[in-house]
Amino acid sequence: MASFKTLDDIGAVSGKRVLVRVDLNVPVADGKVTDATRIERIAPTIAELSKKGAKVILLAHFGRPKDGPSAEFSLEPIARATAEVLGRPVGFAADCVGDKAAEAVAAMKDGDVLLFENTRFYRAEEKNEPAFTEKLAANGDIYVNDAFSAAHRAHASTEGLARHLPAYAGRTMQAELDALEKGLGNPVRPVVAIVGGAKVSTKIDLLMNLVKKVDALVIGGGMANTFLAARGTDVGKSLCEHDLAGTAKQIMIEAAEAGCAIILPADGVVAKEFKAGAASETVAIEAVPADGMILDVGAKTVQSVNDWIDRAATLVWNGPLGAFEIEPFDRATVAAAKHAAARTKAGKLVSVAGGGDTVAALNHAGVADDFTYVSTAGGAFLEWMEGKPLPGVEVLKR
Numbered sequence: 001m002a003s004f005k006t007l008d009d010i011g012a013v014s015g016k017r018v019l020v021r022v023d024l025n026v027p028v029a030d031g032k033v034t035d036a037t038r039i040e041r042i043a044p045t046i047a048e049l050s051k052k053g054a055k056v057i058l059l060a061h062f063g064r065p066k067d068g069p070s071a072e073f074s075l076e077p078i079a080r081a082t083a084e085v086l087g088r089p090v091g092f093a094a095d096c097v098g099d100k101a102a103e104a105v106a107a108m109k110d111g112d113v114l115l116f117e118n119t120r121f122y123r124a125e126e127k128n129e130p131a132f133t134e135k136l137a138a139n140g141d142i143y144v145n146d147a148f149s150a151a152h153r154a155h156a157s158t159e160g161l162a163r164h165l166p167a168y169a170g171r172t173m174q175a176e177l178d179a180l181e182k183g184l185g186n187p188v189r190p191v192v193a194i195v196g197g198a199k200v201s202t203k204i205d206l207l208m209n210l211v212k213k214v215d216a217l218v219i220g221g222g223m224a225n226t227f228l229a230a231r232g233t234d235v236g237k238s239l240c241e242h243d244l245a246g247t248a249k250q251i252m253i254e255a256a257e258a259g260c261a262i263i264l265p266a267d268g269v270v271a272k273e274f275k276a277g278a279a280s281e282t283v284a285i286e287a288v289p290a291d292g293m294i295l296d297v298g299a300k301t302v303q304s305v306n307d308w309i310d311r312a313a314t315l316v317w318n319g320p321l322g323a324f325e326i327e328p329f330d331r332a333t334v335a336a337a338k339h340a341a342a343r344t345k346a347g348k349l350v351s352v353a354g355g356g357d358t359v360a361a362l363n364h365a366g367v368a369d370d371f372t373y374v375s376t377a378g379g380a381f382l383e384w385m386e387g388k389p390l391p392g393v394e395v396l397k398r
């Protein structure tokens with residue numbers, strides 16, 4: 001039995017108004033949704049509730065509006081995109097509380113789906129104000145949270161509502177929590193983590209937590225340079241947070257004490273400029289030229305990362321190994337991602353990945369579907385990996 005209530009526990013919902021918190025904070029360019037993954041992920045919960053005759057009312061935020069309602073942050077175009085992805089009509093109410101919301105709900109038939117306007121048009125949403133939460137709750141009989149990726153926010157629609165209405169995890173929330181449990185909560189060992197990305201400063205808590213939980217930690221991306229420099233390797237002109245040398249050393253000490261191997265790059269692909277197609281060469285990590293920048297890890301390092309993936313029963317991955325967004329510096333990330341995907345397909349590995357860049361990198365490598373689970377969460381995935389309780393998840397626990 002799950003430690004939180006799911007749609008399996010929800011009982012009869014026919015004719016009931018179910019407020020479903022979803023994450024529709026999707027990337028948009030020129031009025032078009034450029035990645036609909038988050039919309040696709042909420043489809044099962046909506047379909048299940050609708051099929052059982054519920055009135056499905058979607059609550060969501062979009063962007064970070066600061067001064068009340070604006071066309072820029074309206075969810076109306078996203079309602080249309082959601083209808084397209086779900087292949088069914090999705091109504092839209094121009095407010096999430098008050099008369100407009102109530103009228104739209106009153107007009108719903110059993111099985112209908114309606115999206116409310118951006119909850120963040122009210123400051124009270126982010127402040128989790130009880131009076132506002134009550135207004136939201138007035139339009140529902142039951143609350144379902146299917147927005148893991150917003151669960152690190154203690155907002156009215158992500159946390160407060162669960163205190164006002166009977167509350168359940170939606171199918172995506174459930175799948176996410178199950179996958180994360182397999183990744184770090186109660187994983188099959190050995191567990192290997194790959195952490196990359198530009199900066200150590202944004203991931204100190206993550207690294208500190210991981211070295212206590214995993215058997216090996218591969219550090220790649222720009223952040224590896226800070227570790228290399230801390231141990232005395234000259235990284236030339238590479239991105240490097242020299243002021244964090246002490247923190248990096250401390251993480252390496254904690255790792256040694258916890259018996260966690262730290263794998264740093266043995267070689268690097270260096271260039272003189274940060275540009276697609278820039279002339280580059282692979283050098284031993286001790287031989288980075290003074291005017292060179294490490295933009296990816298080299299083939300020797302990829303081999304060692306893949307060897308660690310072979311030894312692992314569980315892999316958690318956050319952050320690319322190199323500057324994967326510009327070629328040819330995507331090579332190491334693509335090679336390791338393909339290797340992890342192949343091991344997963346062969347039934348040898350449980351692979352869980354998350355974070356905005358990571359999902360983009362796995363999509364770029366064409367292997368996102370081959371991982372055991374790819375989280376669409378950014379901040380929430382990180383905080384979860386840091387071992388922090390997520391307010392939106394905690395409140396759903398039995």
Ligand code: 3PG
Pocket residue numbers: 023025063064149150153377378379380
């Ligand atoms: C996200 O996009 O990471 C979530 O939707 C949360 O958005 P936020 O970082 O603006 O709270």
Ligand code: MG
Pocket residue numbers: 378379
């Ligand atoms: Mg975010």
